[in-house]
Amino acid sequence: MDLSLSTRTEGDRTVIAVGGEIDVYTAPKLREHLIDLVSGGSYHLIVDIEGVDFLDSTGLGVLVGGLKRVRHHEGSLQLVCTQDRILKIFRITGLTKVFPIYATVDEALAAND
């Protein structure tokens, strides 16, 4: 399964819905997309990975890279995910302390972080 990306704007936030597998092969596509968004002035990102079937450390690296880029502009990067098998890698790596993770896009939109 390849990676799918769909982006929309909700107020001052940009919601990126990601589907498929984020691994060493597909992660560069997500990286480029995040770089393009930040270059275009989108600094408050919600990355919805609820539709992601597989995420490895390369994918985490891309998300960490995205977080660093938006923070450079005093922005934010929130994640949306409820799948335990995906959340597990965030727990193993301690990244649950780095990313605010929400159950739905609406919850992420309602939060201020």
Next chain:
Amino acid sequence: MPTVDVRFTALPAHVRTARLVALAVARRAGVAEEVLDEIRLAVGEACSRAVGVHVKHAPNEPVTMRLSDDNNCFTVEVIDAGTLEGDEQDAAFDPLDAAALAAADANESVPASFGLAVIGGLVEEVAISSENGATQVRMAWPASPA
């Protein structure tokens, strides 16, 4: 003796193939269904790391993945043609410092040891050995063939 021996060109696209083959063999070996996600991730991490090593040091050499299911044990060995990188030797199984990671330079998203640290946090039985210019990541899970 390996049940399945896979050799693949060091290209990121083949890592997914390696994951799928490992999962198929794990299922056949009788590994519990709830462990399959762990195997999928661990094999992906080991193979991604090996591909990265080959791209840097031996682009023409194939990566080897050996899958065995002897003695109620499913074993995956991923063998590359490189030695452990500096920070991998220092920190192969150390817990990740998430704060330091997030504060590091934006251009270098994660350190080279990140994949091994994920494997270390994920898999109970894992051994990493490096000799004669090759590194082997060996991971094992219990299996009970039908």
